Amino acid sequence: MRTNGTGPLEGAVVAVAGAAGPAGRATLLRLAEAGATVVASDADAARLAEAVDAARYAHGGATVTGDTVDLLDLNATREWADKTEKEFGRIDGLVHLVGGWRGSASFTETDLADWQLLEKLLIRTVQHTSLAFHDGLLRSDRGRYLLISAAGASNPTAGNAAYAASKAAAEAWTLALADAFRKAGGEAGPKAAAAILVVKALVHDAMRAERPNAKFAGFTDVTELAEAIAGVWDRPAREANGQRLWLTPKP
Template sequence: MTGLRGRLVVVTGAGGALGVETSRRLLAAGARVAAVDHRAENLEASAAEFGADYLPFVVDLLDEPATLAWGHELAQDHGGVGGLLHLVGGWRGGKGIVDADLADWDFLHDNLIRTLQHTSRALHDSLRASSDARLAIISSTGVAKPTATNASYVAAKAASEAWTLAVADSFDGSHAAAVVLRVMALLTPQMRADKPNAKFSGFTPVEQVAGALLALWDEPADRVNGRIVDLTTS
């Protein structure tokens, strides 16, 4: 394995707490980060902190032609892409099967599924051609036990898992791997600061998730490709 040093890793949803922590660790490991968000202001603080190896990009990942053009240009300009950590999130609660607002499904479909489809298609060939690429998403433990009040959310997460496992199948025979990491919920530093006495039972700190993402490069691709990893038990 060649590790992360010198690799260009795409982090989508880079302006969120997990995106920031993951970018920080990638840079510390010697990688370069192509940080993607839909708003420039979400990337400004990290760009100021992280320096020249942190490359901020504002991309509307719901616009497939724009995403394809950006992804192809990125791979061409940098001699390929060595990873895609798709951290675009979104959550909506529900009120049961009949009373749920299906507008929530539209939001979740776009944020959790469509953005993944567009980015994975844009970067697929570069990832597959890489010597040791990884694609990963963060999913939910709720997929294993859906509830009526969480139907739209877990359905969208299940679909994103299925897409990722299909990408894993397309990586068969290459040195790339696609992996699903599951959490019940993320715990951010801001959440701890806001509620210092809360226990956050079952929550997974973003630091732990970021560490698990980087650890995907510690094993050969054929050992991790297509795996679903539950971080609540690790």
């Protein structure tokens, strides 16, 4: 059942980009449980509809909607942000879960086509969502922009050059957004916050079922990630803004 409380997410309007995967599904469920109106997007319309339906079913009375949005199109992303704020009267969060991974056996075997793909998935989508939602998040009294990143961005390995570089660039862009929020707040401090949640990798039940003997050491379960995402609204904006919040030991 949906909670009925007065927590920091009660009545909030939160957009989730890349919502159709396991992490997205867990996040939709947790945000809906906390009392938020959840506006989900993904490029895969069928999987998005399943994720939205699951969150609605699990939390009767929760408002969970889905939009198929091309986040590689800045204008389309702005239209999504504007539509969300117009329809619900506010926008209190953007959770960026768009992912993707490519790697190689060694540094010299890196395929630069992987970089071209990851630059779009992991950097361009962050640029577009942050630019599109910036103003709306500033208008909120609890605006949060949350990027999910990987420990490899700070400690890249030879075969993960393209992935780690993409994640590092996305982190830098998000920290620049945090600085914009800081400057906008002036002496009173930021009203909105941009933060980075860092994991080694994510794991979910289907992965465990496929590899029952695997340890998944240091991995973060998607339900734990969803809990951490919701928990950022418990922190004052000044405390959360510009922070890397580690869900795995620092490398």
